[in-house]
Amino acid sequence: MTVNEHLHTLEIRNLTVRKGGVEILSGIDADLRCGEVTALVGPNGAGKTTLLLAILGQVPYTGEIHFCRAAEHGRGAPRIGYVPQRLPLDPDAPITVLDFFVLSAQRRPVFLGASRRTREIARESLERAGVAHLLQSPLGRLSGGELQRVLFALALQDAPDILLLDEPISGVDVAGGEQFCDFLSKVQCDSRFSLLLVSHDLSVVTRHADQVICLNRRLVCSGATTEVLTPENLAAMYGTDAHLFRHSHADGHGHLHDGGKR
Amino acid sequence: METILSGVFTLMDRLLPFAFVEPAFMKRALLALLLTAPAAAALGVPLVQHRMAFFSDAIGHSAFTGVALGVLLGISPSWTMVAFGVLVAVAITLVKGRTELSSDTVIGVFFSTVVALGIAIISREKGLTRNLQAFLYGDPLAVTDAELLWMAALFLLVSAYLAFLYNRILLLGIHEGFARTKGVRGPAVEISFALVVALVVTAAIHAVGILLVTALLVIPAAAARNVARGAASALWVSVGVAALSGFAGIVASWYLDTATGATVVLAAAACFAVTALYRVARPRE
Numbered sequence: 001m002t003v004n005e006h007l008h009t010l011e012i013r014n015l016t017v018r019k020g021g022v023e024i025l026s027g028i029d030a031d032l033r034c035g036e037v038t039a040l041v042g043p044n045g046a047g048k049t050t051l052l053l054a055i056l057g058q059v060p061y062t063g064e065i066h067f068c069r070a071a072e073h074g075r076g077a078p079r080i081g082y083v084p085q086r087l088p089l090d091p092d093a094p095i096t097v098l099d100f101f102v103l104s105a106q107r108r109p110v111f112l113g114a115s116r117r118t119r120e121i122a123r124e125s126l127e128r129a130g131v132a133h134l135l136q137s138p139l140g141r142l143s144g145g146e147l148q149r150v151l152f153a154l155a156l157q158d159a160p161d162i163l164l165l166d167e168p169i170s171g172v173d174v175a176g177g178e179q180f181c182d183f184l185s186k187v188q189c190d191s192r193f194s195l196l197l198v199s200h201d202l203s204v205v206t207r208h209a210d211q212v213i214c215l216n217r218r219l220v221c222s223g224a225t226t227e228v229l230t231p232e233n234l235a236a237m238y239g240t241d242a243h244l245f246r247h248s249h250a251d252g253h254g255h256l257h258d259g260g261k262r
Numbered sequence: 263m264e265t266i267l268s269g270v271f272t273l274m275d276r277l278l279p280f281a282f283v284e285p286a287f288m289k290r291a292l293l294a295l296l297l298t299a300p301a302a303a304a305l306g307v308p309l310v311q312h313r314m315a316f317f318s319d320a321i322g323h324s325a326f327t328g329v330a331l332g333v334l335l336g337i338s339p340s341w342t343m344v345a346f347g348v349l350v351a352v353a354i355t356l357v358k359g360r361t362e363l364s365s366d367t368v369i370g371v372f373f374s375t376v377v378a379l380g381i382a383i384i385s386r387e388k389g390l391t392r393n394l395q396a397f398l399y400g401d402p403l404a405v406t407d408a409e410l411l412w413m414a415a416l417f418l419l420v421s422a423y424l425a426f427l428y429n430r431i432l433l434l435g436i437h438e439g440f441a442r443t444k445g446v447r448g449p450a451v452e453i454s455f456a457l458v459v460a461l462v463v464t465a466a467i468h469a470v471g472i473l474l475v476t477a478l479l480v481i482p483a484a485a486a487r488n489v490a491r492g493a494a495s496a497l498w499v500s501v502g503v504a505a506l507s508g509f510a511g512i513v514a515s516w517y518l519d520t521a522t523g524a525t526v527v528l529a530a531a532a533c534f535a536v537t538a539l540y541r542v543a544r545p546r547e
């Protein structure tokens with residue numbers, strides 16, 4: 001799946017984020033390459049969301065984040081799509097999915113109507129995500145899985161170079177999670193972006209990620225998925241006697257267990 | 263400027279050949295309401311969405327102190343009211359941004375401090391209480407031409423402001439991080455919104471008074487939430503309810519001989535009741 005000649009790479013060098021005198025992230029080095037899925041794992045408070053925010057430029061940091069494009073593709077600044085974990089909206093809120101597209105992309109104010117172009121873009125994006133029927137649905141009433149697909153559609157519509165997904169599996173049921181993984185594979189194959197995925201769920205990680213970055217305020221490890229998730233590294237991150245058990249299901253996903261007799 | 267106003271008055275006579283429109287003060291009152299209520303209602307939609315009703319109440323009450331300051335310093339209270347309201351609005355927004363305190367707490371502190379300051383000032387100047395009644399309960403029948411022109415200017419300002427920034431305001435309220443990735447500048451939008459709300463709240467005080475001004479922002483928006491499905495209809499229903507309530511309230515207060523401001527708010531409440539019944543009768547999904 002990965003192309004040898006990378007169209008673009010986001011290079012992170014010695015990234016440090018300080019808040020209130022405490023170092024939330026120290027000396028992070030990472031490469032996000034076009035066409036690859038990178039998983040960001042680590043316990044709560046490890047700084048995963050902070051790293052996302054640093055990439056988005058929403059948090060001050062020291063160190064370097066450098067976006068390199070292959071010569072033919074000119075321009076410097078990366079287009080970054082962001083899929084947040086959830087939207088704190090009440091079910092009553094008078095905002096439809098189409099409205100959300102209008103608010104994100106249209107100049108004309110939403111109360112003067114959605115332009116034909118916005119409608120087309122919305123319809124196409126939602127169709128690609130398999131949720132075309134949600135165009136007029138109230139945003140606050142979508143299920144976890146539906147909302148995720150809508151957010152994904154919205155983020156992809158901009159043709160981003162880098163897509164950041166914050167905990168895409170939490171809040172979605174098992175079937176939804178499976179659907180998401182399939183969707184992810186499909187999209188990765190026909191698009192040319194790099195994906196950074198923050199997840200607690202190591203089953204998603206082992207199935208889809210090309211590389212893993214293990215974080216616990218500092219870089220615990222990074223590299224190819226199969227090599228990186230060793231008991232030592234897991235212990236360094238999660239701090240307990242953690243092990244990765246491979247189940248004998250056909251697709252071979254793993255679960256993280258802690259404690260244990262082993 | 264005077265000719266524009268007399269032109270408008272003649273037009274009103276022609277469009278509304280009713281007894282209650284005849285006196286000049288009624289025309290002014292009607293204009294005051296039709297200029298401020300819809301503007302307030304339009305701002306009310308994002309205000310209610312972002313749970314800022316308490317904020318608008320705080321601005322309304324700070325106007326009380328603004329008026330007291332004006333009388334104390336010998337400056338026209340109408341303008342010190344606006345200036346002080348804007349000051350408090352910006353101060354609350356800045357403090358909220360810098361501290362970890364919740365909105366409620368920050369607003370609560372400002373609210374009480376500001377009102378206490380106002381009361382302290384008034385208690386020293388014995389003659390003030392009579393002046394203040396008009397500000398507490400509203401007195402649209404006494405609105406001056408200068409105030410009307412200010413309201414008209416504000417109406418245009420709010421229309422332009424919302425035409426350019428409405429999408430960003432709503433998006434910011436949905437998810438701040440996401441909005442920022444779409445180029446929305448959070449602090450600038452928040453402060454400008456607070457400022458415009460303060461301007462409209464202080465103008466609306468002439469129509470309905472300090473005690474009821476939040477109602478003009480909240481009730482039409484709340485009614486809209488009962489019936490509107492999307493963002494566009496939410497805004498237009500809110501504005502429509504405000505215009506209707508303004509008109510119905512003035513007419514009713516003429517015939518019932520009640521305080522105009524309060525009657526307008528009651529009319530809005532009636533609209534809310536109707537929309538609430540509609541919603542109960544036709545539940546969504």
